[in-house]
Amino acid sequence: MRWRVMVLLKRSAYDLYVARHQDPNITSLLSNTQVIGNLQDRHRVHEHTLQVCRQVLDHRQSYIQYETRIRDQLEHPIHDMDLVITIGGDGTLLQASHYLDNSIPVLGVNSDPTLTSEVEEKLDEFDATRSSGHLCAATAGNFEQVLDEILEGTREPVKLQRISTFVDGIKVSSPALNDVLVAHPNPAAVSRCTFSILREETGKQRTPVIHSRSSGLRICTATGSTAAMKSAGGDVMPLSSTDLQYMVREPNTPHPKYKDFLRGWIRADEALYLNWRCRQGMVYFDGSHLCHPIKFGSKIEISSFKAPALQIFLAPQE
Numbered sequence: 242m243r244w245r246v247m248v249l250l251k252r253s254a255y256d257l258y259v260a261r262h263q264d265p266n267i268t269s270l271l272s273n274t275q276v277i278g279n280l281q282d283r284h285r286v287h288e289h290t291l292q293v294c295r296q297v298l299d300h301r302q303s304y305i306q307y308e309t310r311i312r313d314q315l316e317h318p319i320h321d322m323d324l325v326i327t328i329g330g331d332g333t334l335l336q337a338s339h340y341l342d343n344s345i346p347v348l349g350v351n352s353d354p355t356l357t358s359e360v361e362e363k364l365d366e367f368d369a370t371r372s373s374g375h376l377c378a379a380t381a382g383n384f385e386q387v388l389d390e391i392l393e394g395t396r397e398p399v400k401l402q403r404i405s406t407f408v409d410g411i412k413v414s415s416p417a418l419n420d421v422l423v424a425h426p427n428p429a430a431v432s433r434c435t436f437s438i439l440r441e442e443t444g445k446q447r448t449p450v451i452h453s454r455s456s457g458l459r460i461c462t463a464t465g466s467t468a469a470m471k472s473a474g475g476d477v478m479p480l481s482s483t484d485l486q487y488m489v490r491e492p493n494t495p496h497p498k499y500k501d502f503l504r505g506w507i508r509a510d511e512a513l514y515l516n517w518r519c520r521q522g523m524v525y526f527d528g529s530h531l532c533h534p535i536k537f538g539s540k541i542e543i544s545s546f547k548a549p550a551l552q553i554f555l556a557p558q559e
Contacts, residue, residue: 244323244392246307248298249315249337250291251329251352255284279363283353283371287329290352290381294328297385304392312336318415319345324391328352330372334553335527338403339415343549346398348391349377350384375467378556391554398552402462402483405548406524406533409540413533414526416548419465422525423515423541424457424490426534431493432457433518441510441546448502454493460513460543461486465527475504480558483509485545512544 259280298307307326312333319325319340325347327333334349341347351374363369374380379387390396403416425432431454438448461470463478466486471477475488485507489495492503507513522535535541 242304244305245321246298246305246324246326247319247322248294248307248309249312249325249327249329249333250309251287251312251327251333253280253284253287253353255280279367279369286371287352290350290384291328293381294326294350294384297388301388301392315340318342324348326350326388327377330374331376332528334376335418336530338418338551338553339527339531341551343400343552346552346554348379348387348554349374350379350381351377352381354380376464376553376555378554387554396554398554399480400550401464401480401553402485402545403548403551404460404462404485405544405546406526407542407547408524408533408535412547413524414531416551417465417526418462418551419468419527420459420461420470421543422457422459422469423517423535424523424525425519426521426523428456430519430521431455432522434458434515435518436513436515438505438507438511438513441512441544447511448505449498451489451499451502452496453489453499454495455489456491457489458515459488459490460507462545483545485513485543487513507544509545512542512546515541515543517541 298305322345325337325341325345327337327347328350329352334347337347351372353371354374355371359369401418403418404421405416406413406421433454435450435452436458437446437450439446459470462485463480463482466475466478470486470488473488475486478486487507488504495503517535517537517539520537524533524535526532
């Protein structure tokens with residue numbers, strides 16, 4: 242068997258903003274390391290990882306046929322591949338996941354890992370945080386070993402739950418791997434909505450109808466529970482969970498009747514139904530790049546049971 246592999250790359254910030262677009266706001270600061278940080282070094286590390294990965298793949302051309310794409314060039318669902326390899330960070334893998342169903346596994350390579358010693362050393366000068374790569378199972382140092390384990394069948398992918406979203410009965414976008422945020426597009430504006438959680442089999446409400454004025458409603462998967470939800474005080478969930486977690490962001494004087502329902506769970510056999518009550522609104526999927534507009538009266542359904550799982554190779558859990 243000859244594996245068909247798509248390699249999905251990100252552009253480094255230096256390549257994107259300086260080399261290609263020559264952004265004057267950034268190029269004018271390149272000589273000031275305290276302000277601009279280590280963009281050039283991060284670019285060198287990223288390019289080194291690309292080179293290492295290409296060499297490993299080239300040495301296996303007898304049983305790997307691969308093509309390379311820039312992540313921003315993706316426009317259609319990925320088909321006819323046996324494996325997708327992303328080289329970048331979690332953002333690159335998240336973007337790839339929006340074009341994958343449950344049939345093609347993905348391997349993330351962290352091309353520019355954060356160095357704790359560097360962060361501490363530069364703390365008084367600039368933020369030296371690079372890429373966290375929580376979803377990436379490989380780096381330049383172990384990519385060859387991880388790839389061979391995949392090809393030999395000794396490393397198996399795991400399945401991560403995702404979120405499906407319907408607006409006015411129509412499925413929108415692709416399933417979200419981390420989270421969905423329903424909010425006013427202006428972060429200073431109040432988000433008004435009503436929502437409740439229903440059991441899918443019986444259609445009965447498990448919660449009362451909540452009238453919410455807040456800065457938005459966030460729903461996350463187990464994968465996303467370690468990201469924005471955790472920062473907001475949510476619970477970190479077992480990675481194997483098929484439930485979803487929700488939280489009303491910064492609730493504005495909620496009625497005492499609702500105090501136990503401002504955050505909670507959407508079980509695997511349940512769905513959250515939301516009615517939007519603002520003239521403008523937006524549903525954001527896994528961050529700000531992928532979104533869908535909504536309007537007053539839009540009806541939104543969010544659940545996990547209608548979303549295909551994502552097959553992904555992860556680093557062994559410690």
